[in-house]
Amino acid sequence: MTDDAARLKTVEQRLLWLSHWMIHHANHVRPKVDGIKVGGHQASSASMVSIITALYFSALRPEDRVAVKPHASPVFHAMQYLMGNLPREKMEAFRGFGGVQSYPSRTKDVDDVDFSTGSVGLGVAMTSFASLVQDYVAAKGWGGLERLGRMVALVGDAELDEGNVYETLQEGWKHDLRNVWWVIDYNRQSLDGIVREGLFGRIVKIFEAFGWDVVRVKYGALQRAAFLEPGGEKLRDWIDRCPNQEYSALTYMGGAKWRERLMEDLGDQGDVTALLDRRSDAELSALMETLGGNCVETLASVFAAVEHDRPTCFLAYTIKGWGTPIAGHKDNHGGLMTRDQFAGWQRHMGVPEGAEWEPMAGVQDPEGLSAFLARVPFFAEGPRRLGDARIAVPALPAPSDAVVSTQMAFGKILDRLARGDSTLAERLLTTSPDVTGTTGLGPWVNRRQLFARTPRADAFATHRIPSTAKWAFAPEGQHLELGIAEMNLFLLLGAAGLSHSLFGKRLLPVGTVYDPFVNRGLDALNYACYQDARFMIVGTPSGVTLAPEGGAHQSVGTPLIGMSQDGLAAFEPAFADELAVIMAWAFDYMQRDGEGDPDERTWLRDETGGSVYLRLTTKPLEQPGQRVDDAFRQGAIDGAYWLRRPGPNCSIVIAYQGAVADEAIAAAGMIGEVRRDIGVLAVTSADRLNAGWTAAQRARARGVTAARAHVETLLEPLPRECTLVTVIDGHPATLSWLGSVAGHRTLAHGVEHFGQTGTIGDLYRHYGLDRYALANSVSALTEGRRAARWSTAPSD
Structure with a gap:
């Protein structure tokens, strides 16, 4: 064994010990408060320890990025501790408050995590899209990417049961994927059993079919x-x-x-x-x-032999729990060494009692090991979080159409950007899962082209065949077209939304999707937000307003997703001028990275920044005319403004969000025939209204008695006996909470069940979203349902 191979073996044993001691300490030494097992996956860590050692201490360079298998988190943290990048108190608090996380986290851990992992398979797939984004940035000639890095995933074999992995393989093949390594910890054990014989023979064929090299690492040096x-x-x-x-x-x-x-x-x-x-x-x-995946000498040699940029899958045969008393046992996934087992293993590992946390405990030549660690290339440049300057966001004029839908307005705003040469337009990257033309991105793509590393002509244009889609592929293109897989959409948005941190060049990713299919990619959306990736997702068309498509293509719960998803500010504007104001704010918000002190005007933590979700519609609405006053502009951003301001004796307020604006406004006019003082509240973001309100309540509970949220300021002048009528083309709970702000009676209109086909009028009447249903619900409050004043209009 060479000197470097011997050093790698020493590092491997140090990581094996430190990772397992950290878990043992959390479960058997640290005082238990809850009386339950803390856990930590000792066996899954052991099977990965040689792979991590060979990669980080031999194969990788600073420009490489790694998604670590979730259950190998203890080994990753042990490595950072050994390198002096993690304080002991973080290790001692493993899986405790303020300690290192159960699974590697970019936002929760203090050590140098490239990709958060934890939701099975997503960290694996993320590396492929990160490589595509790296190629995109490199092709633009912006500088700063002198060396392309490898995007590496450390994969548990059971993660390959996840369908998103295979969706990613197909997408990678289409985009000529390169510079990706997936290292599979093939220990043949999962949580519930042993991997079926012959399965990986079939999986290998799938990799090879999509153009991957497959390297089997089966036998160790012995x-x-x-x-x-x-x-x-x-x-x-x-x-x-x-x-x-x-x-x-x-x-x-x-x-x-x-x-x-x-x-x-x-x-x-x-x-x-x-x-x-x-x-x-x-x-x-x-x-x-000591199979190939447990032999650090073998792994280092295998990794060093790969000098090309083709995507490569390493099938590393390992033993789950390798090197420990629980190696091979089928129950060891969630199992832990007992106290007696651990005590015997500690003697076997040569770690004296009292020296358990010492990085060099039991090392025969600590000075030599320290010298070796000091020259490991991957760690030579220190933390690898990059950054880029914020991009100025110009005003985005709203389309001047008298009647327009928000989806059409979105396309027109981007088209206007595409015509210019602003830095903002240059840094936009758009993408869509095969619905580019039907979600408003067509004009943008016609002007800015599709991205590919090598040019590909549009055959229809070459043959002069008329087409509305003039889509050529080129390195300067700014749209990445995807197949019909929403998981891939959100993974790409996540990767592109981290470009400033991973590759030192900021992108402003914009993705579009049919709004009901946000649900298809929800796990990947949550994953992208958990990493603090920055992007704009546009869900359109939305709701039962997409009437002829029927329930399969109509969205009901997505407004609640927008409200509940951390890291995502959700908006549903009704008018084009609202959308223009919100988009300009959003492009700036996506770049913010502040400390998160609340804005005392709204109690929103806007300085932290985040991603943005726009829920749009194909329903054309008559526009309200030019509005430039600050109350409108700021209200649209903060979540609501008075479209019709209530008077001192207001008895009814209609609060609407999104496409039902015209029905709400018409209902207010109808009710105004018998009730003089009617208010109309235009809600652009129930998410931001609710977030500010709950934050203000928490502040008051802490003694900040002056805390007032934007929604409280809006509703404060209303008499207590005033009734709120809320309406949205989505679940009524999105707005029904407004009555709790100041104790007002609330009548909530919305959609709670799967839709059906019909005209917009048919469905609005069926679900009680039309002007007559809104007006009659008010009339029924005081006169009884039989005395309802307004008759339902005939079918369209």
């Missing part, structure tokens, strides 16, 4: 040496034929059982017997259990 001895080929054949369950069980039982089984199957009293007899039980265990 095994390869044994295979060269007389009888070695027979041993190798036995290993290849042994079922996964048998191999795991024999590993758990140890050297004597290995010998017994091998003698039963291969004991010819000749060369194989001699091969076994030359080894003690402990040496035989080491031979059989």
Whole structure:
């Protein structure tokens, strides 16, 4: 073994110890408050320790980015601790408040996490989209990317059960993916059992079909040496034929059982017997259990041999729990070493009592190891979080159409940006899962083209065939077209939304999707927000207003998703001028990175920034005319403004959000025939209104008695007996809470059940969203339902 290989082996053993001690300390040493197991996945960490050692301490360079297998989080943190990048108190508080996280987190951990992981399979897929974004940035000639990095995923074999992984493989093939490594921890055990025989043979064929190189790392150095001895080929054949369950069980039982089984199957009293007899039980265990993925020397050599940029999958055979007393046991995924097991293992690892947290405990040559660590390339440049300057956002004029939908207005605003040469327009990256033209992005793409590393002509344009879509592919293109997979959409938005941090160049990603299909990608949307990626997602068309499409294409719950999703400011404007104001604010908001002190005007933490969700519609509305007053502009951003300001004796307020604006305004006119003082509240963001209100309540509970949210300021002048009528083309709970702000009776209109086909008028009447239903609900309050004043209009 070379000196560097010996150093890698020492690092491996140090990481194995520190990761397992951290877990043991959290479960068996640290005082328990809740009386439940803390957990920490000792066995899953052990199977990854050699892979992480070989990668970080031999193969990787600072420009490389890694998504660490969630259950290997303790090894990652142990590595940062060994390198002096993590204080001991964070390790001691593992899975505790303020300690290192259960799974690597860009936002919650203090060490240098590239990609958050935890939702199975998403961190894996994220690396592919990060590579596409790296190629996109490199193609633009902005500078700063002298060396392209590899995007590396450390993958648990059970993660390959996730469908999003295969959606990503297909998308990568379409975009000529490169500079991606996936290293599969093939320990053949999952939470509930052993991986079925032959499965990975089929998985390998899938990788190869999509143009990946597959490198099998099956045998460790000890095994390869044994295979060269007389009888070695027979041993190798036995290993290849042994079922996964048998191999795991024999590993758990140890050297004597290995010998017994091998003698039963291969004991010819000749060369194989001699091969076994030359080894003690402990040496035989080491031979059989040090597979390629548990052999740091083998892994370092395999990684170093890959010099091309083709996507590569390393199938690294490992033992789950390798090097510990629970290795191979089928229950070890969530299991922990007992106190007695751990005490014996501590003696085996040569760590003195009282020195458990010492980074160099038991190391024979600490100075030599320190010198080795100091020259590891990956850590040479320190923390690798990059940054980029904020981009100025010019005013975005609203379209001048007298009648227009918000979806059409969105497309016109982007088209106007596309015509100019602003830095904002230059840094926009748009994407859509095969609904580019039907969500308003067509004009933008016609002007800004689709992205590809190598130009591809539009055959229709070449042959002069008329088409509204003039879509050529070029390196300067700014649109990444995706297939019909919303998980991929949100993963790409997440990767592009981290470009400033990963690659030092800020992008402003904008994705469009049919609003009901936000639900399809919800896990990836949550994942992107958890990483604090910055993007704009436009869900359009939305609600039962998409009437002819029926319930399968109509969205009901997405407004509540917008309200509940952390890191995402959700808006649903009704008019084009609202949308223009909100988009200009959003492009700036996506770039903010402040401390998060609340704005005492709204009690929103706007300085932290975040991503933005726009819920838009195809329903054309008559526009209110030019509005430039500050109350309107600021109200549209803060979440609401008075479209019709109430008087001192107001008895009814109609509060609407989105496409039903015309019905709400008409209902106010109808009610105004019998009730003089009617207010109309235009809600652009129930999300921001609600967030500010709850934040102000928390502030008052802390003694900040003057805290007042924007919605409280808006509703404060209303008499207590005033009734709020809320209406939205979505779940009524989105706005029904408004009555709780100041104790007003509330009549909530919305959609609670799957829609059906019909005209907009049909569906609005069916769900009680039309002007007659709104007016009659008010009339029924005082006169009874039979005395309702307004008759339902005939069908459209």
